[in-house]
Amino acid sequence: MIPRPRTKRTRRVSPVKAGKIADAADSTRIRLLKAAAAVFAEHGYQDATVRQICARAGANIALVNYHFGDKLELYTEVLRFALQAGPGGTRFDLPSVAFEPAEALRRIVGALVDRAFETSDQANLRFRLILNEFVRPSGATARVVDVVMRPVYERLREIVGAILGLPVNHQKTRLCVHSILGQVAHFAHARPMMALLWPEMTMTPAQRELVTEHIAAFSLAYLHAQTSARVPS
Amino acid sequence: MIPRPRTKRTRRVSPVKAGKIADAADSTRIRLLKAAAAVFAEHGYQDATVRQICARAGANIALVNYHFGDKLELYTEVLRFALQAGPGGTRFDLPSVAFEPAEALRRIVGALVDRAFETSDQANLRFRLILNEFVRPSGATARVVDVVMRPVYERLREIVGAILGLPVNHQKTRLCVHSILGQVAHFAHARPMMALLWPEMTMTPAQRELVTEHIAAFSLAYLHAQTSARVPS
DNA sequence: AATAGATTTAAACTATTGTTTAACTCCTGT
């Protein structure tokens, strides 16, 4: 897996990088990035193979090293490429601050759940990349967290804090945020297990909406109960 | 990874299997099982290597194939070995039916959380084996589910159903059970991510108790709210 | 003690991984 460090030679960046040559040159580069995004999202960093990626991109095996140096740099580039706002799409559907907190919570949960089960969508690729990082950190985990996870986390803390009437870094605020994230991650992640325990739950669109509503209601019950019966801890 | 199917030859079982020879024979077998349980629990099925296991057991590399046929059969045997009730311990601390449902829920959550963070304990090995199956099914997933996960799942359905006043296979009952399991799995599983988002949460014993109490309270809020404001769906 | 079978060992084998090499093609600028 980890070959001995040898003469690592990344592509010498062309002096005419942005010139007419760039189009044709970037073509396979982009194809590799797209293929890599799909394969990494499906299998995770460790299980995705360079050959898989190249086959999907219709490129030679050596090209990932030629264009990106090595597999990890390709992965980092995929994250940079896939995690930033797509063309015309907001970064992670962070609901506007205009919504009342409860509605904002519903929307962010809905966005996360939809995203987790949407197939073959770029937004979904993003989500799966993150989910994989959750359980199998890959050396680029810190970047994933900073770029994608933390915004969602901070936004959720604002929303939950607003409902609870507690500061965003209060212990209780954070625990609740993790409870919400945990539910979403579980439904998205434990599918092979759920298929055995609850075969009827196949996450059809209707079931997805049901799950979203459930998670929101399940979470809001506690949040609202805390609001009404306030005992400063 | 998957070598071509050749002449698969498992150990020819000795005719004097239960005789005096068995002790010495089972010795390395048991050592392999214990080492394998630890390594599989730590790294998961795919990432654990036969060489790691044998090194830990102080055994030759060929012995896992000699005694178990192949890696997957060893893993299956580890599950059979590790997942059944240990000497003098109940299977999964399923709380007695004597407790009132809310207390039973607290206890089962507490047992799961403790188990998830207890280090170097056999019960913890069990739990980690299961957690790994959650996210990276290994071909023995069905067995893990049947032997370990399903009892917890069924028990939780009884408890939640009792609080909700709904049958165990009602949709809402199942959704709530998954919300609870999801929270536990999340706190147990997303530690590398949580270390980045919430560095202070290091799951000390005190924090574990806090998390347990939180998950129970968070979940019971919804369950109790549903009980009081019943609207048949 | 001797023998037969069970167990253990070191080494090899096969497949797959990421990576590198050297030749080759193609295009561009002079």
Added chain:
DNA sequence: ACAGGAGTTAAACAATAGTTTAAATCTATT
């Protein structure tokens, strides 16, 4: 036209994986 570099290719390389082999060792029974 042609020199030169960017891009591409097939092949090989090194490391590691699980597995197998054939010989050595051990052990229990005769």
